[in-house]
Amino acid sequence: MFKFDLHNKTIGVISLEKPSRITGEISASFRKWYESKEIGKCSAIVIDGENIQFIDSMGIAALISIYKNLTPKGSNLLLVNLSPEIKKLLGTLRLDRLFNIRDCSVEDAIKTI
């Protein structure tokens, strides 16, 4: 259900194949899934929020893990196309200060990296 594409050899784009709620078991499998990808080698990760209907705290913990994997190398975690509810949730947790949250398409986000 998760998709990982590499753009310009170093920019990883994570998206969902169809609209889903990232909760419970799906959050746990998301973590296992991205650990199988070589995210640490990416210069930046773009997460396409278009199909993310909801994300629970376990899913948020997975996003933080991705951020932690990237940050020491001075890289970027960009989140685009997020629903207002998810933006509000990230705001409540103040993760909008750590993550790069943008209202643009994945293509536009890649151009700015």
Add this chain to the structure above:
Amino acid sequence: MGKVLVVDDDRSIRVLLKSILVRDQHDVVECADGLSAFKIATEEQPELVLLDLMLPDCNGLEVLADFKNNSNLEPIPVIVLTGSSDRESRLKALSSGAVDFISKPFLPEEVLLRVNTQLKLHNLIKSLRVAIDSLQNDVLAAGRIQTALVPISPPPELSVAWTYLPSYRVGGDIFDIIRIDETRFFVYLADMSGHGVNAAMLSVMVHRFIEDYKNSIEDSGFDLKDFMIELDRNFRFEKFNLFFTIVSAVIDFKRRIIHFSNAGHPSPLVANSEKCKVLSEEKEGLIGMDMIDGKVCELQLSEGDRFIMYTDGFTEATNETGEMLGEEKLKSIIQGCHGKSLSETIDSLNSEFRDFCGSVRSEDDISVMIIEM
């Protein structure tokens, strides 16, 4: 190899099946009618039953139904023996819970292949059940430990009430009410990320840490800012790969002053006869990510004012149509309860929550705590 019960009124078939199965190291018990099949199965607890559908005292389908309606015999796989043209009974047997069928006349190899496949499957299912039971027991034990840590009843000096509904999956809500001195209490409500044993264990650690922290400093020296910074320092995200959010507050119930600090948690509410307000000022990030400066808000309240802390399990609960309960509904319930006692307010919160969710089970713990001045 397993114990197999052969039920057939034809002695020659029983002898033939027995010789095939015994040659393949199976133990065989046998009987010739439906009544004794049920009795022997109960006594012998076979791992598989080969059941003829044409029995002298009853139809084999009735025996199958009796097996499936009995909790002890229900898990035992049943393979039915049918005539080669008896398609209808075969279908009926499969839809009534038989796992497979063998048509007469049969080849010995076919009997062994079908029996061994079903025994293998049955054993796998059995070990899976044992593993799941043991995991569920662990989760339940973790939940019990977590639940045992939250207060049972409020302290007499403080007007406080709460609802605390741990989810069936075991979430990570934890709270406590700790006396600081003659006029002040320290209160917190925290929510661990994730569910299950991980979240429950972290909540126990947080509870323990806070208790130790409180005991390690002089009463008068308790400082909310220092406390929040210390929490952030001790529960680094990378240590557990989990985070938590917390609202902690020092309640001076004599002077009706509340100092509170919020790390990534839903903003507390303050309610009086006129309005229910969200206290979203000076909010900080979640614990464990170096986002805590220790910002503290001061709140001067009047007699009867209520200070409400809650976890997102309440507001993020969904109903059958996927709609979320939301902060506005919580506010309106609280506002609608003005004039009611604290326990009546908690009852209303619980019943409104149940009515909203309907048949949807909550995946998260639900906690709401109300303090009245």
